[in-house]
Structures are given as C-alpha cells and as structure tokens.
Amino acid sequence: MTTNHIIDTGAVAAVVSRAGGSIDGPESLVDVSLPAPGLPTGHDVLVDVKAVSVNPVDVKIRASGNRAHKDRVLGWDAAGTVVAVGDEVTRFRSGDEVYYAGSLDRPGSYARRQLVDERIVGHKPTSLGFAEAAALPLTALTAWEALFDKLRLGADSTGTMLVLGAAGGVGSILIQLVKALTDVRVIATASRTETRTWVEGLGADVIVDHRAPDLDRQVLAAAPGGVDYVFTAQSKGRIPLFTKVVRPFGHIVAIDDERDLDLIALKDKAISWHWEFMFARARYNWDLSAQHGALEQLAQLVDAGRIRTTLTQTLAPLNAASLREAHRIVESGGAIGKIVVADPA
Numbered sequence: 403m404t405t406n407h408i409i410d411t412g413a414v415a416a417v418v419s420r421a422g423g424s425i426d427g428p429e430s431l432v433d434v435s436l437p438a439p440g441l442p443t444g445h446d447v448l449v450d451v452k453a454v455s456v457n458p459v460d461v462k463i464r465a466s467g468n469r470a471h472k473d474r475v476l477g478w479d480a481a482g483t484v485v486a487v488g489d490e491v492t493r494f495r496s497g498d499e500v501y502y503a504g505s506l507d508r509p510g511s512y513a514r515r516q517l518v519d520e521r522i523v524g525h526k527p528t529s530l531g532f533a534e535a536a537a538l539p540l541t542a543l544t545a546w547e548a549l550f551d552k553l554r555l556g557a558d559s560t561g562t563m564l565v566l567g568a569a570g571g572v573g574s575i576l577i578q579l580v581k582a583l584t585d586v587r588v589i590a591t592a593s594r595t596e597t598r599t600w601v602e603g604l605g606a607d608v609i610v611d612h613r614a615p616d617l618d619r620q621v622l623a624a625a626p627g628g629v630d631y632v633f634t635a636q637s638k639g640r641i642p643l644f645t646k647v648v649r650p651f652g653h654i655v656a657i658d659d660e661r662d663l664d665l666i667a668l669k670d671k672a673i674s675w676h677w678e679f680m681f682a683r684a685r686y687n688w689d690l691s692a693q694h695g696a697l698e699q700l701a702q703l704v705d706a707g708r709i710r711t712t713l714t715q716t717l718a719p720l721n722a723a724s725l726r727e728a729h730r731i732v733e734s735g736g737a738i739g740k741i742v743v744a745d746p747a
C-alpha cells in the first residue's frame with residue numbers, strides 16, 4: 403500500500419475559460435480559486451502541476467465558448483509531481499515527476515492540482531526540467547500514434563514522407579521520431595527563414611515551401627516516384643496536391659479538423675487516408691496503457707539524447723495573463739515548436 407503524502411482539502415489556484423470569442427475579451431481566461439480535486443481513487447494520480455503547454459485545441463475550445471459549463475479548466479499538456487495516488491495505481495508513487503496530456507473529457511491542466519489516470523501518464527525525462535517536459539506529451543503522443551499505430555512504421559521502414567506543418571508543435575516532434583526510429587526520409591514544409599532553420603535542425607532531409615505555387619513540383623523533384631507517406635497537420639485545400647505527389651498505394655495520416663475533403667479523389671491511386679486523434683484512447687477507454695508506454699519510451703529517447711524538447715518559448719508566471727499571451731501566439735498560426743507556461747524556475 404502506498405502512503406499519500408498530502409490531503410487536499412482547501413482551494414487551488416486555476417485559470418478558467420469563462421467566455422468564448424476573442425482572447426482579448428475580459429473573461430476569455432480568468433484567474434480563480436477552485437475547490438481542490440480531493441484524493442485520487444482507482445487508477446488516478448493527483449499531480450501538483452508545475453508547467454503546462456498550450457496547443458491549438460486549447461484555443462479552439464476556448465474560442466468556441468463553454469455553454470455546457472460556465473467555467474472550464476482547459477489545458478492538455480502538463481509536467482508536475484505526483485502528490486497522491488489511487489488504490490489501484492501501480493506505476494507511480496508520491497514524489498514521482500511525471501508528464502502527460504490527459505483527457506479532453508476531464509478538467510485540464512490550467513490548475514495547480516489535477517487528477518489524471520496513471521495509464522496515460524509517463525515518468526518525466528530526468529534530463530529535462532518541468533517546462534521542457536511539458537512541451538512534449540500531446541504532440542508526441544499524436545506523432546507516435548500517427549507513425550506507429552496508423553502508418554505502422556518500424557526500424558526497417560524506408561521510403562519518403564512529406565510532412566505538412568513541419569515547424570509546428572506536432573511536426574517538430576514527428577520529424578525527430580521519424581529520423582530516430584526509422585530509415586524514412588523526411589520532406590518538410592516551411593515557408594519562413596526561421597521555420598526552415600528550425601526543421602533543418604530537427605533533421606529534415608529536404609525542405610519545401612508550402613506557400614509557393616509549385617509545391618507539387620518541389621516535392622516531386624525530391625521524390626520523383628512520389629512520396630510513400632504524408633503526415634498532414636495542414637490539410638486545407640491539399641487533396642489535389644496529395645493526388646499528384648503520393649505514389650499508388652501510399653498512405654496519408656491527417657490530424658487537423660478539415661471538413662468537406664474530397665477523399666474519393668484518392669481512390670484512383672488506391673491511396674489510404676488515416677485519421678489520428680490522440681484523445682480517442684482516453685475518450686473511449688481504449689488501450690489506455692499504450693499512451694503510458696509511448697511516454698516512457700519517449701522519456702528514454704530524450705534521456706539518451708536521441709530526441710530533444712520542442713520547447714521554444716516559456717512564459718511566466720503560470721497565470722491567466724501568461725496563458726492569454728500563449729493563446730495569442732498559438733492562435734496566430736505561426737508558432738514554432740511549443741510554447742510553455744510555468745513559474746520561474
């Protein structure tokens with residue numbers, strides 16, 4: 403039996419989304435004090451949250467408004483310390499440093515204390531601080547599931563992958579995973595000097611400009627027979643491109659929310675389309691421990707120096723003002739790597 407070191411009875415500081423619309427609205431993100439979540443039960447661990455990162459999903463949910471519950475705690479990326487564990491927890495004890503994305507259907511990580519199921523939590527890489535670790539879980543789980551569950555890549559995989567949205571949060575970790583764990587060549591999209599430099603530093607083999615009118619020609623110059631795989635975080639208007647640059651029987655995995663895609667156009671080349679959604683496991687209680695396993699393997703890769711954090715900017719302290727600034731950056735669509743909000747070290 404594990405002894406829980408604290409009993410939370412008081413209130414905890416948190417940031418809630420109260421109104422939808424613009425981030426500049428007075429109630430977009432608000433500092434509040436909330437009742438402590440209480441002691442964990444079952445597979446839950448209670449975490450003292452030290453750092454969070456902001457993803458486009460935070461921005462989308464905040465902007466759309468929270469009609470179902472007035473004050474919503476957003477945040478789906480955190481690093482912190484376990485302070486209490488439920489009676490069925492086997493993977494963690496109080497004092498362990500952890501990182502996780504969590505579940506879209508539970509209160510998020512913009513709160514000093516958070517309950518999360520141990521099966522979707524990993525031990526934080528020991529070589530990283532809390533801010534550097536908080537940058538990783540959501541995007542790494544997305545990339546991991548896209549590459550290994552959907553595209554079924556492995557150490558002996560070869561060929562070429564086009565990565566659309568390469569400098570963003572997901573692309574930045576995905577490029578590294580491809581280069582560290584497979585023999586697949588990466589063609590990365592980047593449209594600015596700083597994003598080109600960034601993706602090159604992450605290991606991209608070829609860089610193409612997705613804002614140029616001849617993107618298809620650039621890709622085919624690098625992969626004359628067509629690419630074997632596409633990872634896309636930016637699918638809007640791209641089906642004509644995919645029909646041109648993906649080889650017959652190739653695979654595309656998409657993570658963004660584009661509707662009305664003309665997928666029938668892919669049939670002529672028998673190209674497969676896969677959706678990846680990293681919250682599906684938690685939402686449907688489907689093979690949860692796979693996310694624990696992925697985060698543990700990622701931590702080992704980081705500690706072995708084979709993968710680096712994608713953190714590019716840390717805002718402090720962990721409060722509504724800093725989170726508003728992080729939302730503004732992510733909302734701009736021009737973020738490079740990941741933005742983290744944390745208290746000063």
Ligand SMILES: NC(=O)c1ccc[n+]([C@@H]2O[C@H](COP(=O)([O-])OP(=O)(O)OC[C@H]3O[C@@H](n4cnc5c(N)ncnc54)[C@H](OP(=O)(O)O)[C@@H]3O)[C@@H](O)[C@H]2O)c1
Nearest residue numbers: 458567569570571572592593597635636657678679680737
């Ligand atoms: N399904 C899931 O589980 C899942 C998980 C995570 C994220 N997502 C979704 O995936 C999308 C991307 O997320 P993210 O966190 O990686 O984004 P992000 O960090 O906001 O991406 C920003 C980067 O994207 C590039 N970019 C912007 N517009 C582009 C375009 N039209 N074509 C190619 N690149 C473009 C920019 O590079 P340049 O300046 O060089 O243009 C910028 O550096 C979002 O819609 C998000 O909600 C889904």
